[in-house]
Amino acid sequence: MADSQTNLAWSTLLDLAGPGAKHERLIRALRASVRAGRLPTGAALPPSRTLAADLGWSRWVVTQAYTQLVAEGYLDARAGSATRVRWTPDTPSALPEADPTPPAPMRFDLTPGLPDLRAFPRARWGDALRDQARQVTTADLGFPPPGGHRRLRRVLAEHLRRSRGAMAGADDIVVTTGVTDSVARVFRAIRQEGITRVAVEDPGWVQLHMAAREAGLTVVPVPVDRHGLRVAELDGDPAIRAVLTTPSHQFPTGVSLSAERRAALADWAQRVDGLVLEDDYDSEFRYDHRPLSAIQGMSPSRVVLLCSVSKTLSPALGIGWMAVPSRWRRVLLASGTARSAPPVLDQLAFAQLIENGGYDRHLRSVRQRYRSRRAALLHALRTRLPACRVSGSAAGLHLVAHLGDEVDAADVVAAAATRGLRLTGMRTFQVDRQQPAHSLVLGYGNLPDAAVDEAVTVLAAVLQGL
Known part of the structure; x- marks a missing residue:
């Protein structure tokens, strides 16, 4: 459906009253508006940043709501277009219509x-x-410096050189509130410099795709196979001069970018005067061999390395960082896109945790914990679902369960919810969602060890019922 200002659903009345967190109330309000016809099929929703400003809420609330409703089939987020309503009265969704009975509690x-x-x-x-609260200087109690506190930037540069083979100094580090924040800043900066098209992995993390569109960029999906991003396809569109990739552990397929394609990607960036945004996703958790070095170390003038503590410590901390080529760091700082940062005390506390070895000790501890939990999940899948093929389990905190071509993962997600099992289908992360997906992306990071076998038992019962 062609873009039309008459289809912009920016003035729809939303009933945000009721219990629950803000993003849950927004999900209910948008879902009700779609089902009531106040948001008709094809209507364009406002960008998440715009709606967040109108509501006076954080942008995270809106992106979480949009992502959930995309997964349920109410909305459609396409490359190069607005997020639009796709539900009609005849369209099945991942959730049943509201009824008087409360939903099953998620176990x-x-x-x-x-x-x-x-x-x-x-x-x-x-x-x-506590240590930093006692030691912090009076000057450091002011506003955070642009780009982050010097001490943390120095510590992070050393950490990246040691653990990821990166080539970065303190002046190359920009401290952010997370990978999504980092990506959004870089996207806005490259748009100001005249880059209009960015390649993204398909499937991939949809929130980052949304950040590209909100920065005014056209998103160009590039397929992923067992060797990672199909780098050769970047040459098919000469206007592409930026690419977002997760080479260490691709999300959600779990593959790693091969050595040949890593070299090809660095060569492509050099040839087209381009920029690679390397999301260092799950690089800390490999179970088959030592972590792969970062592409940034191969081409530091062409790669932005993106990191955070959201998977290693907690997303609640809101601490991220990126190693940025000097040319682009100047653009980031000059454009004002690097003005916000985590609280200074949190930055200094994290620096101390790295300096005294506490961060490395924590990583070793949780790596062993995830290794054991992964083994338990793989054993339960082999025992309860012997026909299910598993991939992407060599690293990270998730794996992909292939259910077979005759099974629509969306049906499994909906049926599992009625039994208290929350799942995510591969279709949630695909740019083109027209075809059904037959795989589930199973995350085990926050799953209690004692619950692994019972959760898989419920999944097996759901599949048998379907």
Whole structure:
């Protein structure tokens, strides 16, 4: 449906009253508006940043709501277009219509995206915060400096050189509130410099795709196969001069970018005067061999390396960072896109945690925890679902369960919800969602060890029922 200002659903009355967190109330309000016809099929929703400003809420609330409604089939987020309503009265959705009976309580959550929150090092983090509160200078109690505190930037540069083979100094580091924040800043900066088209992995993390569109960029999906991003396809569109990729552990397929394609990607960026946004997703958690070095170390003048603590410590901390080529760091700082940062005390506490070895000790501990939980999940899948093929399990906090061509993962997600099992289908992360997906993306990071076998037992019963 062609873009039309008459289809912009920016003035729809939303009933945000009721219990629950803000994003849950927004999901209910948007879903009700779609079903009531106040948001007709094809209507364009406002960008998440715009709606967040109108509501006076954080942008995270809106992006979470949009992502959930895309997964349920109410909305459609396409490359190069607005997020639009796709539901009609004849369209089945991932959730049934509201009825008087309350939904089943969620007993097991196998959705990807969270680390083990029970393993957060509360004592170490609390000690670091108390130490820095006592030691911080009066000058450091002002507004955070653009780009982050110098001490943390120096510590992070050393950490990246040691653990990821990166080539970066303190002046190359920009501290952010997370990978999504980092990506949005870079996207706005490259748009100001005249780059209009960015390649993204398909499937991939939809929130980052949305950040590209909100920055005014056209999103060009590039397929992923067992060797990672199909780098050769970038040459098919000469206007592409930026690419977003997760080479260490591609989300959600779980593959790693091959050595040949890593070299080809660095060569492509050099040839087209382009920029690679390397999301260092799950690089800390590999179970088959030592972590792969970052592409940034191969081509530091052409690669932005994106990192955060959302999978290693907790997303609640809101701490991220990126190693940025000097040319682009100047653009970021000059454009004002690097003005916000985590609180200075949190930055200094994290620096202390790295300096005294507490961060490395925490990573070793949780890596062993995830290795054992992954083994338990793989054993349960082999035992309960022997016909299910698994891939992408060599690293990270999730794996892909292939159910077979005769099974629509959306049906499994909906049926599992009625049994208290929260799942995510591969279709949620695909740019082209016209075809049904036959795979589930199973996250085990925040799943209690004791719940692994029972959760898979419920999944097996759901599949048998279908």
